[in-house]
Amino acid sequence: MRLAHHRVAPERRVPDLAEDARAGLLAPPRSMPPKYFYDERGSRLFEAICDTPEYYPTRAEAALLTDVSERVIADIRPAHVVELGSGNSHKTRHLFAACERLGIHPRYWPFEVSPQIMLDSAAALIADYDWLHVEAMSGDYTAGLGNLPLPGDGGRRLILFLGGTIGNFEPAQADAFLAEIVSLMAPGDALLLGLDRVKDVATLEAAYDDAAGYTAAFNKNLINVINRELGGDMPVAGYRHRAVFDRTLSRIEMRLVAEYAHRVRLEALGADFEIAAGEEILTEISRKFSQEAITGLLGRAGLRQTAHYPYGDDQYSLVLAVR
Ligand code: AVJ
Secondary structure (H helix, E strand, O other): OOEEEEEOOOOOOOOOHHHHHHHHOOOOOEEOOHHHHOOHHHHHHHHHHHOOOOOHHHHHHHHHHHHHHHHHHHHHOOOEEEEEOOOOOOOHHHHHHHHHHHOOOOEEEEEEOOHHHHHHHHHHHHHHOOOOOEEEEEOOHHHOOOOOOOOOOOOOEEEEEOOOHHHHOOHHHHHHHHHHHHHHOOOOOEEEEEEEEOOOHHHHHHHOOOOOOHHHHHHHHHHHHHHHHHOEOOOHHHEEEEEEEEOOOOEEEEEEEEOOOEEEEEHHHOEEEEEOOOOEEEEEEEEOEOHHHHHHHHHHHOOEEEEEEEEOOOOEEEEEEEO
């Protein structure tokens, strides 16, 4: 048995969809956390976004991993690779290919909210790498990392937090989450962190509003999730997708904009609200980092950068850090 599935119990109570909707939707300023995008349809739409010509972060990170995986693996010589938000593990394959070439055979610990995609990907991985053992962990990583069934054998761990997902967190949340990761790290363990970088507004906004409309469909899919899970009657066609870069906060904001005034009923909450024409719901922030912001983020977490791999003209960065 080279594939085990662990369901990770939350360490602390996190608000559920009903609570987040009650807090975020009923009155302006309206917002919802981005984690509810990723039902099965949303996860598939996200994969389609990654293949659009406009959404450069996935390709940038894959290109970096192609180049630097061997250096990272040779440098850390991990006994374990832990990945937070592993998705379909596509990019992680570059690291395993490097492991194979170097004869270094870590155990893989992917952690993901949607177990199906993770388990399918893990099955494909163990078929391709005969030395690989996967300890798949399903759960919500924002509910705490303390309950992860991590190895206690003292082997070095390489922790991956890729895709620029740290940018989905507000600054204080990002600091707290990195501090939590650092608290799990023993001397010798390393963190490989992917961060999207500040760049021209046109490139950023296009990446979050692709011409084929996958990002718009991904954003609007949140309405389907709310309607299905909360007995809602939000009109999907009554909203349009909008992505704007806020320079001051250095972040992309994705919003759903009401096309006309209407009333929404959320049966599961026993609540209604009125939304005016042009009113917006903030559905995701995706922060973009300057060099100074990266330095600050690592410093506050108590991390020491051991390598920085920028893509192209600082389009995207992978940072390797130890505590
Ligand atoms: C997977 C969270 C990194 O913020 O760029 C892509 C999600 N949203 N297009 C990002 C996303 C819209 C993505 N992360």
